[in-house]
Amino acid sequence: MLIQYLNYLYNSHNLHSVHSPFVYDFNKHVLNAKNEVVEFDAINGYRNELTQDVSILKIDTLGAGSKRKIIDKIAVKAFYNLTCTNHSFGSILYRIIQYYNYNNIIELGTGMGIGTSYMLQALKNKTKTSIYSIEGSEVLFNFTRSQLNKHFSGHNVQLIKGNFDLVLPDILASMPSIDLAFVDGNHSYEATLDYFKMLLAKTNNNSVIIFDDINWSKPMQTVWKEIIQFPEVTCSIDLFRWGLVFFRKEMKKEHFTIRFNGFLKAHIS
Ligand SMILES: C[S@@+](CC[C@H](N)C(=O)[O-])C[C@H]1O[C@@H](n2cnc3c(N)ncnc32)[C@H](O)[C@@H]1O
Incomplete structure (x- = not known):
């Protein structure tokens, strides 16, 4: 992982060396925009509670494609530290939804709902939005x-309990199209490619699909390289931990490796 990270640092560009207007804009308004701290008060409150929670969960983890050892019993705070999206990446979810006005969202892997909470906060004052999040562990669900x-009373997230493989087709069939998909569970080559193909069929010109852990294992690196070769993908962005693919037909196909330091940042803002 260290070698891959050094490679990423060597190959990545900062804001001033990016020539695509779309990616320049993305970098400025999504990656590097400043947040209003108050927007994250509820999320920080939830995080703080999780970090102090020593109660034990008996996780019935699906674990497929997971290199982490199958967890049987684990304290809430330990599971939080192991699996939850940190604030830097959570802020990307928040800002990308607001900046591109995304309304139809799906998350594969709710976990403790940290990524979900950035997304639901971004949609807070909007009507006519749909946000689905799928979790296979009954205990976690x-x-x-x-x-x-x-922590987010009145939120409109539809939490779905089930294995992605089984529930994703029906959820997708019920959605007109997808603006944003966040794939954050079951990091195997086969599953990731399958989910990508299913999600791809529901994308529109403005959609984004975000993959977590693209550098986490050889199979994940391989599948990421294959995904960005799909003809429908016109723009791909490698942030080392996350990979984002866009489908804007007006863009000439191009791949970008952008310098983003969020990988090393703490959980809380
Ligand atoms: C890394 S955690 C999600 C973290 C969360 N998205 C966040 O932002 O904090 C991955 C979750 O995916 C779930 N998962 C893994 N494979 C799955 C599958 N095949 N079907 C349903 N859930 C699955 C796990 O139980 C776990 O809770």
Whole structure:
């Protein structure tokens, strides 16, 4: 991982060396925009509670494609530290939804709902939005459902319990199209490619699909390289931890490796 990260640092560009107007804009308004701290008060409150919670969860993890050891019993705070999206990446979710006015969103892998909470905060004052988040662990699903209801009362996220492989086709069939998909679970080559193909069929010209952990294993690196070769993908952005693909037909196909330091940042803002 260290070698890959050094490689990324060597190959990545900063704002001033990017020539694509779309990516320049993305860099300025999504990656490097400043947040209003108050927007994240509720999320920070939820995070703070998780970091202090020593109660034990018996996780019935699906674990497929996971290099992390299958967890049986784990403290809430330890699971949070192991799996949850940090603030730098969570802020990307928040800002990308606001900047591109995304309304139809799906997340594969709710976990403790941290990524979900940035997305639901971004959609807070909007109507006519739909946000689905899927979690296969029953224990986590129940835990997170009650936490989100407690910290973000009135939120409109539809939490779905089930294996992605089984529930994704029906959810996608019920959505007109997808503006943003966040694929954050089951990091195997086959599963990631399958989910990409299913999601691709529901994209529109402005959509983005975000993959977590593209450099986490050889199979994930391989599948990322294959995904960005799909003819429908006209713009891809490598942030080392995340890979983002866009489908804007007006763009000439191009790949970008952008310098973003969020990989090393702490969980809380
Ligand atoms: C890294 S965590 C998600 C973190 C969360 N998105 C966040 O932003 O904090 C991945 C989650 O995906 C779930 N998962 C893994 N494989 C799955 C599958 N095949 N179907 C459903 N859920 C799955 C795991 O139970 C785990 O809770």
